[in-house]
Amino acid sequence: MSQYFTEFSAAASATVYQRILAAMMTTPTLYIFAISHYCEKARWALDYLGIDYRLRYVAPGEHMKIAKQLGCPGTSVPYLELENRVIQGSADIITWAESTRSFNGKRLTPDADIEKAVAIEKRIDDIAGVHLRRFYYSEALVEHPSTVRPIFTKNLPLLTKLPVIIGWGKICSIMKKRMDLGKQQGEESQAIIDAELAWIDDLLSDGRAYLVGNRFSRADISVASLLSPLVLPEQHPSYVGLAHPPRLAATVATWVERPSLRWVRDVYAKHR
Ligand SMILES: N[C@@H](CCC(=O)N[C@@H](CS)C(=O)NCC(=O)O)C(=O)O
Structure with a gap:
């Protein structure tokens, strides 16, 4: 037995x-x-x-x-x-x-208006996503690099973290070059983001809750996440403790009540 x-x-x-x-x-x-x-x-x-x-x-x-x-x-x-x-x-x-077979059945790609949702996703990925990164880094990484380092070392094992701390100056130089960062470039990107926010403000001007149809979709998740660095929503899993550098903070203060940014805050509160 x-x-x-x-x-x-x-x-x-x-x-x-x-x-x-x-x-x-x-x-x-x-x-x-x-x-x-x-x-x-x-x-x-x-x-x-x-x-x-x-x-x-x-x-x-x-x-x-x-x-x-x-x-x-x-x-x-x-x-x-x-x-x-x-x-x-x-x-x-x-x-x-x-x-995949293991997802919970919720959908992000709508049944109708797929092209509209994908077009919004592509535009925000290609334009605002890129320029928001350049706008932020053009000030934060160039003028206040030590404020950016903690989020780049967050949750890394010690042996991976140490080379980032030691080589941070070099990493910043590479990033400046690869993303073409600088004061003037930051201003160019700011103007582009302003125009892209106007596009989203306009889409929302008829009072819609979601960008395409009446359900949360990949268009919404793309716009909300790619604009989240402007809003720093409390539901964001990594942005706790992240602060805007001064010029960016002053610009965001003039944008914060725009329909687009209010909408990002609401979407985070509801779906993240
Ligand atoms: N369109 C891509 C963009 C991804 C992207 O630009 N990732 C950046 C970080 S924000 C990156 O990894 N940059 C470093 C590299 O390209 O080597 C996506 O949606 O995933």
Whole structure:
């Protein structure tokens, strides 16, 4: 009897072990920078769709090495590692998430007006997302680099964190060059964001709750997450303690009651 029990429990624990191993192998891993609004978009979408995933914060530089190892076509985060492939980019991650069997049935791609939702997502990804990053870094990284470093080292293991702390000056120089940062560039980006906010203000001027149709969609999650660095919503998982540099803070103070930014705050409160 006791031998039977021992064999039975060994078999049972082997099954449990195999199950844990299988779950670990099939659970996707999302690689992110804590500061990145594109990463927030992908992370929010996975959370919203109830996808089980592991989160891995990566350091600047390290993100390129991992992207290469995984076979990503480019270097940028977010990317999602699956068992036998990788998906790079927030829009493709959302599309993949809705195609898996394990999502909770909520949808981010609407049944009607898909093109409208995707067009809004693409425009905010390509324009406001890029220029908001340049607007913020052109002041924060160039003039106050030490205020940016903590969010880049947040949640990193010590051995990954130390090289970022030691090499922060070099990392800032590379980022300045790659994103073309500077006072004048920041002003150019500010004007572009102003125009993009006017576009969203206009879309919302008929009193609609959601940008496309009457349901929360990928258009909403894209606009809200990519504008979130202006609003720093309390529901954002990584922005606690992040502050705007002075000129950006003064500009945001003049924008904060715009319909677009009020809407971002409301959407975060309701859906994040
Ligand atoms: N369109 C892409 C943009 C991603 C992106 O620009 N990521 C930035 C962080 S905000 C990045 O990883 N930059 C570093 C690099 O390109 O190597 C998306 O939606 O995922």
